[in-house]
Amino acid sequence: MESYHDYAIKDGKLIGKYDEMYQKFEDPWVQSTQPNRYSRTIAIMNIKRFGIKNIIEYGCGLGYYAEWIYKETGVIPKSIDISPTAILRAKEKFPNLNFEVGNILDMHLLKNKDQVDCILLADIMWYILDDLKNINQKLLKNFRGKYLINNFVTYRDGVQKYGREFFTSTKEFIHYMPFKLVG
Numbered sequence: 668m669e670s671y672h673d674y675a676i677k678d679g680k681l682i683g684k685y686d687e688m689y690q691k692f693e694d695p696w697v698q699s700t701q702p703n704r705y706s707r708t709i710a711i712m713n714i715k716r717f718g719i720k721n722i723i724e725y726g727c728g729l730g731y732y733a734e735w736i737y738k739e740t741g742v743i744p745k746s747i748d749i750s751p752t753a754i755l756r757a758k759e760k761f762p763n764l765n766f767e768v769g770n771i772l773d774m775h776l777l778k779n780k781d782q783v784d785c786i787l788l789a790d791i792m793w794y795i796l797d798d799l800k801n802i803n804q805k806l807l808k809n810f811r812g813k814y815l816i817n818n819f820v821t822y823r824d825g826v827q828k829y830g831r832e833f834f835t836s837t838k839e840f841i842h843y844m845p846f847k848l849v850g
């Protein structure tokens with residue numbers, strides 16, 4: 668049976684057909700159930716703890732995490748996804764939040780250096796690995812905030828094969844990233 672995974676990563680290769688995927692599948696990655704709840708909760712605690720007010724979220728998907736952040740902290744992230752279908756659906760579900768189509772590679776919305784204190788990457792890392800060096804360089808140039816939050820970079824045994832050429836553990840990932848990672 669066809670799986671949404673086939674449109675994202677298949678047989679250890681990045682496919683990247685996200686919009687087609689969102690057109691065919693209602694809830695890919697079971698986003699509505701908020702997987703990886705533990706790391707997401709820690710990230711929310713850190714948003715409060717560090718008084719983070721201005722968040723850009725890349726790869727927001729259907730917007731569930733943005734809604735959770737808003738409910739818990741009162742902060743509305745500027746949420747961006749490469750898939751127009753995902754953004755359309757996020758806007759329908761959460762009309763009070765802030766969604767836009769964009770590619771993290773364009774550093775969409777990261778124009779005013781002083782006004783963004785957090786970049787949020789929730790479960791998007793696998794899909795941007797090929798461009799990570801480039802993305803980090805652009806962030807180092809344009810991002811003056813202190814915090815970059817990423818949720819869930821671990822390898823589930825036998826499941827996640829793609830990405831091992833970049834780093835093979837959360838520890839290596841943290842070492843690789845040139846930012847303070849919170850959550």
Ligand SMILES: C[S@@+](CC[C@H](N)C(=O)[O-])C[C@H]1O[C@@H](n2cnc3c(N)ncnc32)[C@H](O)[C@@H]1O
Nearest residue numbers: 685698726727728748749750770771789790794
């Ligand atoms: C695993 S989903 C995570 C969705 C959401 N953050 C969550 O955790 O529920 C990865 C998302 O990243 C988006 N994405 C992939 N590459 C992207 C890129 N270059 N720029 C922006 N979004 C991207 C996909 O469309 C997809 O919605």
